[in-house]
Amino acid sequence: MSEKTPGESRGLLDSLSAMAATLVAIAHTRLELLSADAEEAGTRVLSLLVLALAALFFIGVGVVLAAILIVAIFWDTHRLLALGALAGFFLAAGAAAWAFTLHKARTKPRLFAASLSELSKDRQHLASGR
Numbered sequence: 001m002s003e004k005t006p007g008e009s010r011g012l013l014d015s016l017s018a019m020a021a022t023l024v025a026i027a028h029t030r031l032e033l034l035s036a037d038a039e040e041a042g043t044r045v046l047s048l049l050v051l052a053l054a055a056l057f058f059i060g061v062g063v064v065l066a067a068i069l070i071v072a073i074f075w076d077t078h079r080l081l082a083l084g085a086l087a088g089f090f091l092a093a094g095a096a097a098w099a100f101t102l103h104k105a106r107t108k109p110r111l112f113a114a115s116l117s118e119l120s121k122d123r124q125h126l127a128s129g130r
Contacts, residue, residue: 026122033118044108051101058094062087 065087072079110116 030119030122037113044104048101048105051097051104055094055097055101058090058097060094062089062091062094065090 065083069080069083069087072083
């Protein structure tokens with residue numbers, strides 16, 4: 001039987017220590033990625049909320065101006081053009097903002113996509129090392 005020398009056990013301890021440090025570094029990097037993904041998702045939700053509120057505001061103003069336009073149709077001649085142009089502008093701006101909001105909501109990226117990709121790479125790397 002062979003006896004272990006103190007140098008061999010020290011090498012094993014150093015190796016285990018280095019492996020533990022590597023695992024901690026991997027976990028730290030993954031948690032940073034998850035944190036960044038969560039922050040990005042929060043910013044996206046806030047952006048969608050602001051766009052939806054802008055769309056509702058413009059559509060609301062457009063509806064009020066369209067009502068004023070219908071009332072003003074029976075008055076003199078030039079008020080119609082101004083009210084019609086303003087109503088058309090606000091309705092078009094509201095419709096455009098709403099369409100953009102729907103587009104952003106439908107094309108959202110997958111939550112934690114970058115983190116999941118990195119974890120998948122780690123799993124494949126560890127599996128191929130066996």
